[in-house]
Amino acid sequence: MRYYLLEPLDTLFFRDGSPFNAGETGQMEVLGTFPPSPTTVVGALRAAFARRLGWQYGDWSEDIKKKLGDGADLGPLRFSGTYVAKDGEPLFPVPLHLLRSGRTLVFLRPGEAALSTDIGEAQLPEISTRTKGLKPLEKAYLTRRGMEKALRGETPDPEDVFEASELWSGENRVGIQRDPDSRTTNEDALYQTTHVRLKKGVALAAGVEGYEGEAPGLLTLGGESRMANLKPCELSLPEAPSLEPGGGSLRYTATLITPARIRDEGWRKPGGALPGLPGRVVSACVGKPVLIGGWDTEKKKPLPLEPYLPPGSTWFMEAEAAKPDEVKEMHTRHIGDKREWGYGQILIGGWR
Structure with missing residues (x-):
């Protein structure tokens, strides 16, 4: 490349x-x-x-x-x-499970107790702090160093965060x-x-x-x-952290750094799946869809707008303990439609 x-x-x-x-x-x-x-x-x-x-x-x-x-x-x-x-x-969209209040950064993680929702039993993301005013960094970017820390589950330094x-x-x-x-x-x-x-x-x-x-x-x-x-x-993407199985399973995150169009509805539901990734979806932090079209050079008119999942969207996944290498192989790979165009690029991280 x-x-x-x-x-x-x-x-x-x-x-x-x-x-x-x-x-x-x-x-x-x-x-x-x-x-x-x-x-x-x-x-x-x-x-x-x-x-x-x-x-x-x-x-x-x-x-x-x-x-x-x-x-x-x-x-x-x-x-x-x-x-x-x-x-x-390179800079990368901040994962949507990272929240901020002032200079305080806090991660969301799936709760231990499953709750009944309109899409079934779900472990909704929650925080382990009472800090007020926490909001997603929807229009902010991380440096390569900051993203590597976030993928390891460590709080990035303030100097690694850039507002739009x-x-x-x-x-x-x-x-x-x-x-x-x-x-x-x-x-x-x-x-x-x-x-x-x-x-x-x-x-x-x-x-x-x-x-x-x-x-x-x-x-x-x-x-x-x-x-x-x-x-x-010369451009280097963040490195994937080491993934250590625990409790008989392998927990990891998949974070989009480019928009994705995923037609398989499994990404929407707890227990579902993401294409190409082993294991099941435990929970997710997904942003509002972005509408993307283009230009038809033959007909000389705009292409129809289609909804894409926004960069920063993060899924919490759980796979078999024996599959860390299979999971890490998907780091910086693409999922969903139009992968050859650059859509659906993901980074693999860890969560516990």
């Missing part, structure tokens, strides 16, 4: 599922989303690689299709990410639609969007497997074809 940094040269804009139609007077502002989905970054990278291979416009040649795939078929390519990086080091506001800020932009032929405009042509400006030293990162060519340098990324610089980098 070769890793690349995508360093924007200006603000970026990645639209969300908000309506964006001319003439809708109630449409005050389109906020967009950040970080971008793997679909967006993969599309930008493939287009940049194609230009490096000689493509200019129109359909790709058969030679390029053999190297980069065609449409939804990625051919020999495999991706990981998208990651947020600071000073060349420390990494990027929003900038309002007002534009007007213009007829390209007459260079004039009409009523209801104003629009407002919120762009993202990354702080100094912050960039995006992604891993690519199957492309052996040179980095193309500049590429267009996101809405309005904003420019970014693409360059190779």
Whole structure:
């Protein structure tokens, strides 16, 4: 896997599922989303690689299709990410079972007693402290060192936690639609969007497997074809902790670091399963779904939005005591749909 940094040269804009139609007077502002989905970054990278291979416009040649795939078929390519990086080091969404009040960080763990719920008997996550004001860090990131501590069940240091506001800020932009032929405009042509400006030293990162060519340098990324610089980098993901069986079973966590689309409903229920992972689901901390679409290059229109599980979602799993190696093999692997695009990447941790 070769890793690349995508360093924007200006603000970026990645639209969300908000309506964006001319003439809708109630449409005050389109906020967009950040970080971008793997679909967006993969599309930008493939287009940049194609230009490096000689493509200019129109359909790709058969030679390029053999190297980069065609449409939804990625051919020999495999991706990981998208990651947020600071000073060349990757950051990871805080697991949702880590709560904070002020500078105090506390982990949720499945309770010992099973409770009756609308989905059956469940060991709901609970805390062993009476600290008030605890909330999930839904818009925060951990350094590699901080994530490794969290995977071991140890509290990360405050300096290993970055709020989104420390990494990027929003900038309002007002534009007007213009007829390209007459260079004039009409009523209801104003629009407002919120762009993202990354702080100094912050960039995006992604891993690519199957492309052996040179980095193309500049590429267009996101809405309005904003420019970014693409360059190779060294990037290391967190290491998995040692997993020690206890009480005749192996307890571990699986935490998403990229969005996941899992069609098997087992992840929803205690006693269910996650695809590719041994054992059963004991409990989980799952965030609100994120809607992800894309762009259909053939039909020139947006793809339908689909719900994905958000990064940071964490499952508490229990497997046979003899399967620690099988569990650790899934560390940094992908689960669910579109794994080759970078979706569904997980990190393995431990819990007791």
